[in-house]
Amino acid sequence: MTAAQAGPAAQFGVDNLPYGVFSAPGIGPRVGVRLGENVIDLSVLLGDEVFARPTLNAFLARGPDTWAAVRARVTELVAGSVRSDAVHAADTVVMHLPFEVADYVDFYASERHASNLGRMLRPGQPPLLPNWRHLPVAYHGRSGTVVVSGTEIVRPCGQFVPDGGGAPVFGPTRRLDLEVELGFVVGVPSAPGSRIGPDEFGEHVFGAVLVNDWSARDIQSWEGAPLGPFLGKSFATSISPWVVPLAALGAARIDLPAQDPEPLPYLRGSGQWGLDVRLTLSVNGQAVSWPQYRGMYWSPAQMLAHATVNGARARTGDLLASGTVSGPERGEYGSLIELSWNGTEPVPVGDQVRTFLEDGDEVTLTASAPGPGGTRIGFGEVRGRIGAARP
Structure with a gap:
């Protein structure tokens, strides 16, 4: 050839x-x-x-x-x-699955996404919690349920409070959602007790994948206080089969948006890792949103620095996901909870509408970034079809 x-x-x-x-x-x-x-x-x-x-x-x-x-x-x-x-x-x-996932950490790096959820879920209060602009907020996910694109996503069951309130019930989630994300794959591990600074990001991280962090919003909201996501997130996370090397993304690197207040010293670096990546979210073959990663507040280099600053080691195969990528306009939101504004504004999907995902729905994420000489670097796709809950 x-x-x-x-x-x-x-x-x-x-x-x-x-x-x-x-x-x-x-x-x-x-x-x-x-x-x-x-x-x-x-x-x-x-x-x-x-x-x-x-x-x-x-x-x-x-x-x-x-x-x-x-x-x-x-x-x-x-x-x-x-x-x-x-x-x-x-x-x-x-x-x-392209690599054996060691640890999986999902961040919350989009100011737009965090602000949207704050307005929905904490009306009348500041949309961002006090810590949000000081550190990359995250939860530790379940590496054993990271699956490759094309794997069926079985609707999870759990405990939640039905619409209208009352006592909690057990059953299949009624608010199954998706999250458009990028993930970063660690290659070189670090020693226990050591730290990885933002400027050492390229010495440890090999490349990036597309991520869909499936979310059961009703289960998540009931269980989330006081310790955060568990069963509402741990049932499945899909990634693309192709890992795009950082070496291919040189032309996509951009400065981060302004960070105010200035991060603490351990989160500062001389080289920025903002990325100009354009994503497309499609449901049942219909494009419904076009998030842009370039507006993310926290960089992947800052995510890795924060994840290891307490001495926690990085391991080969660690997956650091960005959290939902959302922009300033509705057509740039990266989750159905935002696109439907918590189920109050149904989203057109072809000749149908959706608030949250139904059985049989297929979600596809694609993305590309600038390459040398006006070319585009593709990430392929991450795709998943929703299967009915199992007895």
């Missing part, structure tokens, strides 16, 4: 080369990169056993020097002729 034969899928061009884990008929799960319409088997292309494994973790742990060397070598090789047994059409392979 030559580069010219790789197909016209420009968002998966040579400036991107995202990593994933795939299998094909007669071939077990192993690591590949996406190039155009094809997946390139790195265990064949490079002859390195680390790419014959069913997760990216061993490669991620090797660190930035290896990441850069492999990227340079793959870029060189795909510019010429690639042996045919290393090439698989993307529509013929099965994609798997």
